[in-house]
Amino acid sequence: MTIILHDEDLAGYASMPLAIDAVEAVLLAKARGKAVSPPRHNVSFPGHGDLVFTIGGTLGEQPVAGFRVYDTFDSDEHSQIVAVWSAETGRLKGLVLGQRLGAIRTGAIGGVAIRHLSAPTARIAAVLGSGRHARTQLAAAAAVRSLDLALVYSRNEANRMAFAQEMQRDLGIEVRAAVSVSEAVGDADIVICATSSPIPVVSASDLKAGVHVTTIGPKTAKAHELALDIVGRANVIATDSREQTGAYASPFFLHGSGKEQSLVELSDIVAGRVPGRQTADEVSLFCSVGLAGTEVAVASALFDRLLEKSAGS
Structure with a gap:
């Protein structure tokens, strides 16, 4: 089952502790050489703006891979897409549509910094x-x-x-x-x-x-x-x-x-x-500059929690 989440599914701050733990796990993986987190990549559309891609994930047990893309178009309306795959099975775990996940993930990075x-x-x-x-x-x-x-x-x-x-x-x-x-x-x-x-x-x-x-x-x-x-x-x-x-x-x-x-x-x-x-x-x-792969890890953790709740119901 591929999960699709929208901004309204991520309302409130109940998911912040989960997001902080997911980001901290990525940082530990990075220190151990088990994270993939290259700098972001911009694709320009002259006269309009850019599409900006961050791609990354983690290796080791239950490896995940994915990307986030967001726009800088000269418009009042902006959105983002985060896609997550299991790097082990190739299964698409889910998609997150909207801007809220990006803010949660950036907040979680800040939370790890404040913790340490x-x-x-x-x-x-x-x-x-x-x-x-x-x-x-x-x-x-x-x-x-x-x-x-x-x-x-x-x-x-x-x-x-x-x-x-x-x-x-x-x-x-x-x-x-x-x-x-x-x-x-x-x-x-x-x-x-x-x-x-x-x-x-x-x-x-x-x-x-x-x-x-x-x-x-x-x-x-x-x-x-x-x-x-x-x-x-x-x-x-x-x-x-x-x-x-x-x-x-x-x-x-x-x-x-x-x-x-x-x-x-x-x-x-x-x-x-x-x-x-x-x-x-x-x-x-x-x-804070936005470590690539952290948004993938946060989304993956959210998907896993939803699956656990579904299995237990």
């Missing part, structure tokens, strides 16, 4: 941005840390108020809208930047000692949402794919910062091959 890089005592999170990815990033943070409070700031007051109300209801923690970046991040143990801003929205002077910062927005030399002094202050800088950071058309934002060689693979931290945070007052930075 933030202070275990982290209780306050700040989110800059109020879109779909900001929501799943906060949901993932709440899944791996016992948060007491989250603050959100975005330029649109109505959007940040709606975010706070919705996420407090969905996550069961206090979520407040802040009136400024500094109010949002000043006391935060975890800062999640999920904006589309091509210029920095937060700098090192805004942050306290011991903070963990995740950036999922622009991260190139020409456009980056973090001030470079945060890079200079960070004791640990990690990414989910160093290979992908070198494949952008514009150089990665660490280029020329003197910190290029400090960038480590999150997979190596997860596997215990390189150290992560060493002390409570260190600053950690995670640069």
